Amino acid sequence: MTKRIIVLIREDLRIHDHPALYRASQEGMVIPLYILDEETSHSPSGEAKKWWLHQNLEALQTSLQSINGRLWVDKGKVADLLPQWVQKTHAQGVYWNRVYDPRAYEEDLALARSLSSKGIDIQTFEGTLLLPPWKIKKDDDTPYKVYSAFYKSLRKEEIPKPLPSVKKMEVPDLDAEGLSLDDLSLKPSIPWYQIMESIWDPGEEAAVKRYHAFIKKSIKDYSEGRDFPAEGHHSTLSPYLALGVLSVRSLYHSLLEMEEVQVEPFIKQLIWRDFSYSVLLHFPESTTRPVNEKFKEFQWQKERDHLERWKKGETGYPIVDAGMRELWATGFMHNRVRMIVASFLTKHLLIPWQEGAQWFWDTLIDADLANNSMGWQWVAGSGFDSAPYFRIFNPTLQSEKFDKEGTYIRMWVPELKDVPNKHIHKPSQASVDILKTAGVILGEHYPYPIVDHKAARKRALERYDEIK
Ligand SMILES: Cc1cc2nc3c(=O)[nH]c(=O)nc-3n(C[C@H](O)[C@H](O)[C@H](O)COP(=O)(O)OP(=O)(O)OC[C@H]3O[C@@H](n4cnc5c(N)ncnc54)[C@H](O)[C@@H]3O)c2cc1C
Incomplete structure (x- = not known):
């Protein structure tokens, strides 16, 4: 029997360079599952990000349909619902790209332990950062607290090349239906979001288009111009990176291939992101308490x-x-x-x-x-x-x-x-x-x-x- 694998989708709403989805699609029938868990800190609390999440889940749904897949959706505590989904879909594997907000990270570890003990194949991947946040450490094995040293150390590392987009997937015939995207109530009922809608196009294609427009128009002026808000030499890619609509590894390698422009100032900003995650992993209390x-x-x-x-x-x-x-x-x-x-x-x-x-x-x-x-x-x-x-x-x-x-x-x-x-x-x-x-x-x-x-x-x- 072909292996059934649940791919837990979180902050990785894309099909390009998606390690968990890629591996699952090569190994068996795939059940991409998004669970809105309002108790983890990667679930949005604000109306604007909820709207943005809705738009991008919709775009992901369309992308998955275009490769013969679909997205199953549910709402509640992942720790309770995921084991239920394993049972009702008869899944033999659960794969995910890791997320690092302290609460979800701890819950993932516990889930991995408990599902593994029941014989479920658990595989986790890096899909958020250039490198896992525990990877870059000082010689004495303690985390960096100074950005410039972190940056120099990370820059010496080989960053894995992005994986190709999943081109086709097999999905099982399931009785389990789950919810619809609208059931998640992420999209406001009063359409106050027109300005945002006119600025932000959801989905991978739009994100890649924005990246290319930035490269064409602004990368050469980024170093000098990024500080001037009216000049628009910044990339405005953060909303896509925040939901994993874009893969940071793809950006990194695409930048390294450019020979005629100075890309390092932009790469430096991308690496701030990895630094923040290293601080978050090692000092989880830094989200609420001063580290000094x-x-x-x-x-x-x-x-x-x-x-x-x-x-x-x-x-x-x-x-x-x-x-x-x-x-x-x-x-x-x-x-x-x-x-x-x-x-x-x-x-x-x-x-x-x-x-x-x-x-x-x-x-x-x-x-x-x-x-x-x-x-x-x-x-x-x-x-x-x-x-x-x-x-x-x-x-x-x-x-x-x-x-x-x-x-x-x-x-x-x-x-x-x-x-x-x-x-x-x-x-x-x-x-x-x-x-x-x-x-x-x-x-x-x-x-x-x-x-x-x-x-x-x-x-x-x-x-x-x-x-x-
Ligand atoms: C008080 C404060 C709060 C912030 N809150 C957030 C937040 O919630 N989410 C967020 O993504 N960024 C946050 N930043 C960092 C930064 O302001 C944004 O990442 C940046 O403005 C996004 O615009 P851009 O994509 O045009 O950036 P660009 O200048 O084009 O940079 C490219 C990418 O590099 C990363 N990056 C750039 N600057 C930083 C930085 N200082 N720290 C970490 N990563 C960086 C982002 O992913 C960004 O998209 C915050 C900064 C400050 C000072």
């Missing part, structure tokens, strides 16, 4: 009103407000702006980084536990290899440097669109007449700054001094 012990004593300020105004993009600092509104409208925010808004929240407003990380988690379509925790701890100064805590971004200077003409601000804070370049970064310092000509009355059309930069900087430094 001193920060456990830090006296945060928990002003709800400030947090709400930050979330809504009503701080009176245009670059911060532009970023927060881009996030709300598109499910994405440019990296430089993520750093600015995160610095503003943790340093100007002294609000705990965990609050910001939670908001990003709820609103980003590229929400990724490892990258998000690393990004927030980096900015707050409490993580490994972080920005020093005394480096406090001046949002106005950042804005003048990285959005000189105010193009990004005008896109997301349209009430300031007619404010001259000289004042768009800090309208509160423009005269009433200049603002009036631009159609702006502060406090009416656009808020006054919620904190004064100099005073906020002084307060943050004093607070940081207490834990030095």
